[in-house]
Structures are given as structure tokens and as C-alpha cells.
Amino acid sequence: MSKCEQCIVREFSSLKALTKDELLKISDCKTTHVIKKGDVIFEEGENVNGIYCIKDGICKLTKLSANGKDHIVKLVSKGELLGQRSMISEEPVNLSAVALEDMHVCFIPKTEVMGFFDKNNQFSMNVMKSICGDLKDADDHMVNIAQKTVKERLAEVLLYLHDTFGKNEDNSLKVQLSRDELASMIGTATESCIRLLSDFNKLELIELTGKKIVLKDINKLKKISRTV
Amino acid sequence: MSKCEQCIVREFSSLKALTKDELLKISDCKTTHVIKKGDVIFEEGENVNGIYCIKDGICKLTKLSANGKDHIVKLVSKGELLGQRSMISEEPVNLSAVALEDMHVCFIPKTEVMGFFDKNNQFSMNVMKSICGDLKDADDHMVNIAQKTVKERLAEVLLYLHDTFGKNEDNSLKVQLSRDELASMIGTATESCIRLLSDFNKLELIELTGKKIVLKDINKLKKISRTV
DNA sequence: GTTAAAAAATGATATTTGTCATATAAATGT
DNA sequence: ACATTTATATGACAAATATCATTTTTTAAC
Numbered sequence: 001m002s003k004c005e006q007c008i009v010r011e012f013s014s015l016k017a018l019t020k021d022e023l024l025k026i027s028d029c030k031t032t033h034v035i036k037k038g039d040v041i042f043e044e045g046e047n048v049n050g051i052y053c054i055k056d057g058i059c060k061l062t063k064l065s066a067n068g069k070d071h072i073v074k075l076v077s078k079g080e081l082l083g084q085r086s087m088i089s090e091e092p093v094n095l096s097a098v099a100l101e102d103m104h105v106c107f108i109p110k111t112e113v114m115g116f117f118d119k120n121n122q123f124s125m126n127v128m129k130s131i132c133g134d135l136k137d138a139d140d141h142m143v144n145i146a147q148k149t150v151k152e153r154l155a156e157v158l159l160y161l162h163d164t165f166g167k168n169e170d171n172s173l174k175v176q177l178s179r180d181e182l183a184s185m186i187g188t189a190t191e192s193c194i195r196l197l198s199d200f201n202k203l204e205l206i207e208l209t210g211k212k213i214v215l216k217d218i219n220k221l222k223k224i225s226r227t228v
Numbered sequence: 229m230s231k232c233e234q235c236i237v238r239e240f241s242s243l244k245a246l247t248k249d250e251l252l253k254i255s256d257c258k259t260t261h262v263i264k265k266g267d268v269i270f271e272e273g274e275n276v277n278g279i280y281c282i283k284d285g286i287c288k289l290t291k292l293s294a295n296g297k298d299h300i301v302k303l304v305s306k307g308e309l310l311g312q313r314s315m316i317s318e319e320p321v322n323l324s325a326v327a328l329e330d331m332h333v334c335f336i337p338k339t340e341v342m343g344f345f346d347k348n349n350q351f352s353m354n355v356m357k358s359i360c361g362d363l364k365d366a367d368d369h370m371v372n373i374a375q376k377t378v379k380e381r382l383a384e385v386l387l388y389l390h391d392t393f394g395k396n397e398d399n400s401l402k403v404q405l406s407r408d409e410l411a412s413m414i415g416t417a418t419e420s421c422i423r424l425l426s427d428f429n430k431l432e433l434i435e436l437t438g439k440k441i442v443l444k445d446i447n448k449l450k451k452i453s454r455t456v
Numbered sequence: 457g458t459t460a461a462a463a464a465a466t467g468a469t470a471t472t473t474g475t476c477a478t479a480t481a482a483a484t485g486t
Numbered sequence: 487a488c489a490t491t492t493a494t495a496t497g498a499c500a501a502a503t504a505t506c507a508t509t510t511t512t513t514a515a516c
Contacts, residue, residue: 065376066380069375085363088353089357091364117349117353128316128352129316131360134363135313135362138366140291141370143291143301144294147299148294179464188503189505191465191466226295379472408494416474417473418494419473419476419496420472423473423495439482439494
């Protein structure tokens with residue numbers, strides 16, 4: 001069993017506040033999981049009795065909407081924790097988590113984590129800050145969807161993917177989403193998303209090669225997205 | 229100076245976890261404010277060095293979007309706290325707060341509140357839970373805006389206002405928003421909002437008398453909103 | 457490798473929503 | 487009480503976006 005104490009990923013999450021002793025306790029009770037691309041980590045409505053720490057890979061958090069379509073609320077990657085909100089609220093998870101690539105995750109049972117809240121104030125503060133960050137992002141996101149056009153949102157999402165997850169050697173975006181997934185991040189119909197990508201391609205703002213997307217004119221994309 | 233210990237409103241917020249001693253400390257350092265309808269409590273980007281406890285009245289939390297329009301993110305009323313996220317994140321507030329009616333609020337300085345996080349775990353948990361609730365609401369809201377039509381969203385907001393803030397003796401919604409504000413809750417143009425209200429009126433789902441709105445057919449509104 | 461299935465792309469069209477112009481009504485200040 | 491501003495309402499039209507149909511391309515299965 002791998003030791004949490006030696007896990008670098010921990011440094012990026014709220015867990016960085018834990019002491020050596022606390023980490024040893026986690027090492028003992030955590031379970032490690034290999035998750036294949038497309039696999040479901042948990043599903044909306046489930047009781048997830050603990051949190052997942054992402055060691056490697058990226059997943060999407062989705063929510064089923066009234067019309068039966070999934071909406072991607074957030075992408076989560078290495079170093080981040082899943083299931084914090086649900087654990088604190090003592091409610092089922094409100095989002096589903098699905099792997100976008102092969103992942104390594106560790107599961108830490110609720111009982112263990114809740115103990116840290118009492119004893120380790122820095123840990124509590126870290127968790128609070130991370131949830132506060134999510135809340136701020138959600139507010140921003142909400143206003144974007146409400147007030148920006150689909151084109152603006154597409155440009156913004158492309159820039160977000162670029163800035164957050166980086167690019168491969170061939171300059172293409174590291175996170176490869178299907179058109180359908182891209183559409184469900186933006187909140188639009190798949191066809192509309194495809195059409196706009198084609199437009200961006202023709203305008204030489206991006207370059208499409210199969211599923212690969214290369215951002216060719218970041219400044220113009222920024223202008224379109226009105227991020228600047 | 230009014231005493232926090234005797235304030236009923238406290239029972240509805242995270243502050244209910246505070247001890248008598250802690251409440252006495254707050255009573256000493258808090259400031260009370262009367263806020264007129266339309267007054268700004270704080271503005272996006274400001275440093276609010278503490279939290280506001282709403283004793284009476286309702287306010288809107290808005291965020292300026294890229295196109296210069298305000299979007300109403302949330303309505304907040306009696307018993308709720310303002311400025312928690314900002315305080316915990318140690319960042320300026322990301323939303324503006326504007327009174328929708330005359331309000332009474334108390335301001336508790338950050339220095340005081342932060343002390344409670346260390347010493348009173350129940351208080352910390354309450355704050356966390358309340359922020360987690362906000363996050364869940366924000367996710368729901370986001371997906372609604374992304375996937376529902378304006379008509380569905382209008383029906384939903386009307387029902388929300390009805391269920392959350394109740395009605396007057398004449399059955400009209402207690403919270404009176406302008407068409408403009410209603411539109412900015414829904415994320416649509418004012419004219420579109422007005423038009424749909426007229427439609428609902430003609431279909432006898434609601435009754436419009438000046439600014440007053442009476443919900444006449446809640447079941448049909450629920451069907452339209454796809455809340456059921 | 458061939459076939460079946462899924463994803464992406466595109467056209468045609470319908471629907472929704474926004475914008476601009478203008479009219480009417482209500483609120484406000486003097 | 488009047489004028490002035492502001493909010494509400496409505497029509498006409500334009501733009502954005504969704505939907506449906508169809509084709510092409512890619513991926514996966516055998």
C-alpha cells in the first residue's frame with residue numbers, strides 16, 4: 001500500500017495541512033482505485049461515504065438536467081478532492097463524476113476525515129477555502145451562462161482548457177472532450193457547438209484535426225470571449 | 229445597544245452555535261445599521277472586513293456581467309449571513325448586496341468571527357454547511373440556466389419567490405421585484421420577461437396588478453417550470 | 457480488413473430570444 | 487398640479503440557437 005506521507009499530490013489539496021500521524025492514519029484506512037476512461041466514480045444521488053483524492057487523471061462532474069441532458073459543471077484533476085460538499089452537508093452527492101482519462105484515485109472514509117475537522121483547524125480552513133473557491137467559480141459560471149452568447153462561451157471554455165490543463169507537444173489541448181461534452185460544458189446543442197468550432201476553424205482561430213484542437217489565435221479568442 | 233444573546237434571528241444562522249460568552253463578545257464589537265430600500269450594503273470588489281447578519285429585510289446579491297448588466301445570483305433574507313465566502317477566502321467580495329426593502333443588519337468584524345473558527349467547531353461546521361448549501365444551489369441554478377428555456381425559468385422563479393418569501397394578504401408575492409430585476413434573476417432581456425409575464429397573465433397562470441403578482445395556477449406553473 | 461456503430465459535420469428550417477422603436481402608465485420632484 | 491423621469495408594455499424585426507434530416511468520417515467490434 002502506498003503511503004500518503006510520500007504522495008506528492010497531497011501537497012496540492014487541503015490534505016497538505018495534515019500531520020505525519022494523521023497521514024499515517026489515512027494510509028491505513030484508504031483504498032486505492034484504478035479507474036478507466038469513461039468509468040463512473042460516483043453518480044448523482046449516491047451516498048459517497050468519504051472523499052476521493054485524485055492522484056492522477058481528469059474527470060468531469062456532471063448534473064442531469066430536466067431535459068435529460070447532462071451538464072458538465074466542472075472538470076477536476078490531479079490533487080483535487082471529490083465529495084467534500086456532500087460529506088459536509090451529510091447529503092447524497094449532487095453531481096456525478098466520470099473519468100475523462102484513466103485515473104488513479106484514493107478513497108478516504110468519511111469517519112476518518114470528519115475527525116480531522118475537529119482536531120486540525122488548518123485542515124478545516126483549507127477545505128472551507130476550497131469550497132469557497134468552488135462557490136465563487138460557480139457564481140462566475142452562472143453569470144457567464146446567463147449573459148454571454150454561445151460563441152463567447154465556447155471561446156472562453158477553449159481558453160480555460162488551454163490555461164488549466166495545458167497542451168501536448170503538438171500544441172493540441174491536453175484534455176480531449178467530445179463535441180458532445182464540449183457542448184454540455186457550454187450549455188448548448190451539440191450541433192451548435194460543432195458549427196461554431198467549424199467557424200473558428202475557418203477563421204483560423206483554432207485548428208481541428210480529428211478530436212485534436214489547437215488554439216492558433218489566443219488573443220482573438222480572448223477578445224471573442226470578453227475575458228480580457 | 230441590542231444584545232445578540234436576545235436576538236431571535238441568530239437562531240436561524242450559523243451563529244446559533246455560539247456560546248453566551250461568545251455572544252457577549254459580539255454584542256460589544258458589532259455595529260447595527262438601518263439600510264433603506266435600494267441602498268448598497270457592499271459592492272463587488274470591495275473589502276468587507278467582516279460579516280453582516282440580516283435582522284430584517286431582503287437584499288439581492290448581484291454580479292456585474294461582461295455586457296454591463298447586473299445578474300441577480302441570490303436573494304438573501306432575515307437570519308442569513310453575508311460576506312462569509314469573502315472572509316474565508318480572504319478576498320474582496322465577488323458580489324454586490326443591495327437592499328430590496330428597508331433592512332436592519334448587524335456587522336461583525338472579521339477579527340471577531342475568525343476567532344470562533346478556532347475555538348468553536350460547531351460554528352465552523354455551520355458555516356461550512358451553509359456555504360455548501362450555497363454551492364449546491366449554485367450548481368442547480370447553473371444547470372437550469374444552461375438547459376431550460378426562459379419561460380421555464382420564469383415559472384420557476386415565480387414559484388421560488390412564492391415558496392421562499394410567501395405572499396401578502398391579497399395573495400400577491402411578498403417580494404416585489406421590478407421587471408428588470410426579475411429579468412436579471414432569470415438571465416434574459418427585460419422585454420422578454422415582460423412579454424412572458426403578459427403571456428402568463430393572459431393564460432391566467434398569474435394575475436398582474438401594477439407591480440403585484442399573484443400566482444393563480446401553481447400546478448400549471450410547476451408543469452411549465454418542470455420542477456415536478 | 458470488413459462491417460456496424462458512434463461521432464462529427466453540414467444543410468434546411470423552426471423556434472426562441474434579443475434589439476430597437478415607440479406608446480402608455482406610473483412614480484417622482486418641484 | 488404639472489412636468490419630468492422612470493418603468494412597463496407592445497410591435498416589428500433581426501439575430502441567435504435549436505431541431506431535424508442527412509451525409510461523411512471516425513471508431514470499435516468481429
